[in-house]
Amino acid sequence: MVTLRNHWHPVAKVDEVSDQPFPVQLLDEKVVLFRTxxxxxxxxxxxxxxxxxxxxxxxxxxxxxxxxxxxxxDAAGRCVRMPSLPEGSAIPPKAxxxxxxxxxxxxxxxxxxxxxxxxxxxxxxxxxDPDLYRTILVYDNEWATSAGRAIExxxxxxxxxxxxxxxxxxxxNTVTPGHDVAVDxxxxxxxxxxxxxxxxxxxxxxxxxxxxxLPFTGHIQGGFDxxxxxxxxxxxxxxxxxxxxxxxYLWRSRNHSFEEGVDKTIRDFEHSVLAQDKAIVESxxxxxxPLDLRxxxxxxxxxxxxxxxxxxxxxxxxxxSYLP
Numbered sequence: 001m002v003t004l005r006n007h008w009h010p011v012a013k014v015d016e017v018s019d020q021p022f023p024v025q026l027l028d029e030k031v032v033l034f035r036t037x038x039x040x041x042x043x044x045x046x047x048x049x050x051x052x053x054x055x056x057x058x059x060x061x062x063x064x065x066x067x068x069x070x071x072x073x074d075a076a077g078r079c080v081r082m083p084s085l086p087e088g089s090a091i092p093p094k095a096x097x098x099x100x101x102x103x104x105x106x107x108x109x110x111x112x113x114x115x116x117x118x119x120x121x122x123x124x125x126x127x128x129d130p131d132l133y134r135t136i137l138v139y140d141n142e143w144a145t146s147a148g149r150a151i152e153x154x155x156x157x158x159x160x161x162x163x164x165x166x167x168x169x170x171x172x173n174t175v176t177p178g179h180d181v182a183v184d185x186x187x188x189x190x191x192x193x194x195x196x197x198x199x200x201x202x203x204x205x206x207x208x209x210x211x212x213x214l215p216f217t218g219h220i221q222g223g224f225d226x227x228x229x230x231x232x233x234x235x236x237x238x239x240x241x242x243x244x245x246x247x248x249y250l251w252r253s254r255n256h257s258f259e260e261g262v263d264k265t266i267r268d269f270e271h272s273v274l275a276q277d278k279a280i281v282e283s284x285x286x287x288x289x290p291l292d293l294r295x296x297x298x299x300x301x302x303x304x305x306x307x308x309x310x311x312x313x314x315x316x317x318x319x320x321s322y323l324p
Contacts, residue, residue, distance in 0.1 A: 003316055006117040007215050009239045010108040010249055013140065017109055021064065023055035026111055028242045030055075031100065033109060036062040041075040042111050044098035048079065054097070073097060107137055108237070108249065118186060121217035127233060127253045134258055135233075138267040139250035139274055144282045147216045147240035148289030150248055152309060153281050154218050154236045155210055157192055158302040163276050167269070176302040183308045185315075188212040190305055210305060214312050216240065230256045234270075244287040250274065289313065 004027055011024040012033060022033045023045055030045035032055040043064065045055050052068040059065070063080065064073045072081040077099035079091055101112045105120045106128070126132040143150055153159070158176045160169030181190040191209040206225040212218045216239070222232040233253035238246045252266050290296055291314045298307055 002117045003114070004215060004240060005114040006112070008103070008110040008112045008116060008118075008120045009216070010106075010237050010247070011111050011239055012109045013137070014104055014107050014109055020059055021055040021057060023053065024111075025241045027113060027240055029113055031111060032064070033102065033111075034059045034064065036075055039075075040102045040104065040109055042100040042102035043073065043075075043077050044100075046097055047071055048095060048097055049082075075099070106237075106251070118214075121213035121237070123235060124211075124219055124221065124233060126255075127235070127251075133233075133253045133255050134263075135251055135253040136263055136267070137249060138252050138263075138270045139248065141274070141278070142241070142245060142247050143278055144244060144287075145246060145284060146243055146288045147238040147246040148313060149281050149284050149287065150238040150246050151212070151216045151218055151236060152289060152306050153277055154220075154234075155188075155212060155305045155309060156302075157208070158299075159280070163280055164273055167273055167276075178301055179304065181304045181308045183312065186214040186312070188305060188308050188312065212305075212309060212312075215316070227256075230254075248274070 009026055011026050011031065012022065016022060017033045017035055017040055019035050024031050024033060030053065032043050032045040032053070034041050041062075043054060045053050047054055047066040047068060049066070049069055049071050052066055054064055054066055054073065056067040057065045058067075062075055066072070070081075070083040071079055073096070074080050077097045079095035079097075082089070082091060082095075101116065103110050103120060106123060110120050127135050158174070161171045161174045165171060177192055177194060179190050179192050181188060189209075189211050191207055193207040207223050209221040209223070210218065211221075217237045218235070220234045222234075224230055231254070233251075235251040235253065237249045239249070240246055250270060252270060254262075289310065291310050293307060293310065
């Protein structure tokens with residue numbers, strides 16, 4: 001059965017991981033990362049000898065040394081030296097800590113705790129081609145909520161006028177337009193077109209096109225009827241540290257307005273918006289996103305995307321996945 005452990009999750013920015021141990025947490029699992037000449041290594045942050053955090057140690061020539069008794073581990077998690085034993089002593093085959101798959105994508109380090117059920121969630125074509133788009137990570141913060149609650153808020157339109165009045169909406173324009181939601185085994189897509197356009201970053205957005213990749217990565221494309229061919233994207237990935245803690249990453253991409261100073265304006269804007277979102281989402285109870293549609297009252301049109309998302313999450317086995 002596929003669980004959240006079978007999916008890739010971002011755990012750190014690429015520039016946070018060096019050739020020395022860097023501790024992170026994913027799905028309540030403590031993980032230590034370090035960079036070797038060939039790749040990023042991810043091991044369980046636990047020495048099998050006396051349970052010390054391996055992240056307290058150090059790395060030399062790709063070998064991680066535990067700070068307590070000097071036991072040494074290679075990039076596969078195998079213990080290769082026990083200094084308290086005479087040189088040449090046999091090391092038991094079971095002397096190893098767990099190792100995990102790790103990869104780099106979109107400026108982040110992604111980890112999968114079990115066999116991957118799918119690749120790292122994709123980004124729309126072209127966003128990482130500097131000749132086509134300016135893409136920047138504008139936000140990276142920890143929220144006291146679940147990854148599901150955080151990404152569901154990203155998919156929600158009807159809160160704009162209430163949580164972000166004057167930034168993303170106005171209270172004389174609160175009706176969510178009808179829209180169709182397309183769902184497959186791992187993706188949700190829908191487009192909301194605004195008869196009375198909303199203001200976003202001082203530019204009038206004519207529509208917002210949403211894409212969600214299971215479990216916690218979403219993209220919003222904003223387009224302009226009066227400026228065809230110009231697009232803005234918001235991309236979010238939420239990392240499930242535990243059932244009530246998540247790390248939120250947000251990128252902004254644009255194929256226009258490359259002039260100096262625009263990055264800071266966008267970054268400041270998103271920090272204002274996400275500070276408002278954070279206060280709301282951290283207040284939600286339960287922190288874990290409810291998957292039984294009887295648990296919270298839903299509206300057919302405004303909550304269509306959220307109801308489809310919860311249906312996809314139900315396809316994951318709850319054991320070890322922080323899903324009810």
